[in-house]
Amino acid sequence: MSTPLARLLRSGRxxxxxxxxxxxxxxxxxxxxxxxxxxxxxxxxxxxDAGYFCVDSKVEHAAVVSDVRGGDxxxxxxxVINELVAAGVRxxxxxxxxxxxxxxDRYKETRRRHPLAPESNIAAGIAAERExxxxxxxRADLVVDSTGLKAAHLRRRIVExxxxxxxxxxxxxxxxxxxxxxxxxxxxxxxxxDCRFLPNPHYVPDLRPLTGLDPRIVEYVSREGTxxxxxxxxxxxxxxxxxxxxxEGKAHLxxxxxxxxxxxxxxxxxxxxxxxxxxxxDVVVEVEHRDVGRGALG
Numbered sequence: 001m002s003t004p005l006a007r008l009l010r011s012g013r014x015x016x017x018x019x020x021x022x023x024x025x026x027x028x029x030x031x032x033x034x035x036x037x038x039x040x041x042x043x044x045x046x047x048x049d050a051g052y053f054c055v056d057s058k059v060e061h062a063a064v065v066s067d068v069r070g071g072d073x074x075x076x077x078x079x080v081i082n083e084l085v086a087a088g089v090r091x092x093x094x095x096x097x098x099x100x101x102x103x104x105d106r107y108k109e110t111r112r113r114h115p116l117a118p119e120s121n122i123a124a125g126i127a128a129e130r131e132x133x134x135x136x137x138x139r140a141d142l143v144v145d146s147t148g149l150k151a152a153h154l155r156r157r158i159v160e161x162x163x164x165x166x167x168x169x170x171x172x173x174x175x176x177x178x179x180x181x182x183x184x185x186x187x188x189x190x191x192x193x194d195c196r197f198l199p200n201p202h203y204v205p206d207l208r209p210l211t212g213l214d215p216r217i218v219e220y221v222s223r224e225g226t227x228x229x230x231x232x233x234x235x236x237x238x239x240x241x242x243x244x245x246x247x248e249g250k251a252h253l254x255x256x257x258x259x260x261x262x263x264x265x266x267x268x269x270x271x272x273x274x275x276x277x278x279x280x281x282d283v284v285v286e287v288e289h290r291d292v293g294r295g296a297l298g
């Protein structure tokens with residue numbers, strides 16, 4: 001047998017004495033299958049965000065998606081699972097299900113043809129798919145019915161049921177980005193803060209060439225007390241929001257703060273927020289100053 005899954009299994013084996021049961025460096029293999037349109041892509045994203053990979057000669061965590069669109073590869077899946085059992089590879093089978101009307105509605109939303117009924121109606125394809133999938137459904141370690149579930153809720157269910165605690169605790173990437181409104185808004189930001197209400201060092205000749213990385217800029221921006229008051233409102237809000245985004249399954253959150261040129265106020269605030277979150281063990285913090293190198297306004 002030479003399916004991608006079988007090759008992955010063989011690539012993970014270590015040399016062992018003849019007559020000894022085969023060992024593998026693969027610690028956890030998750031096989032994701034189920035109905036077309038039931039949420040397999042969402043499930044796969046959960047494992048990718050948790051550090052699982054599909055192909056790696058020394059991979060320790062992997063997740064593989066297979067459904068009827070795989071043709072011969074899918075037909076061999078049951079035999080591959082038997083090979084995993086024989087090789088002593090720890091594995092789990094996740095089966096994604098949904099009721100017929102939900103599957104039909106999802107196909108209509110995407111305007112896709114059913115792989116088993118390209119020239120017929122969707123319901124006929126679902127019926128044929130159900131018959132083919134039944135043996136795998138009976139072998140599943142976990143069956144998740146995605147009927148009525150939003151993608152975020154499906155992700156949460158999979159994390160709670162299948163991911164090891166250390167994988168489930170994978171830290172969200174949190175990026176604080178400074179920018180200048182005069183250079184255009186940030187494209188990738190999830191949250192945007194307008195900091196132009198704060199004192200502007202641009203109008204002080206000695207400060208204009210500096211950036212928000214300089215303590216003199218921070219001192220000037222905070223001289224009226226407005227900056228501290230701003231943090232008193234902003235930090236509790238972010239402390240509340242970040243865990244909410246994590247629970248929704250977001251892997252990367254970009255918080256952008258803008259001032260006029262992107263050199264002074266926004267830079268100082270981005271650095272302060274990054275320092276606030278950097279000691280937390282549930283996020284990985286990055287700072288990006290988009291426009292700090294564009295030169296002083298003039």
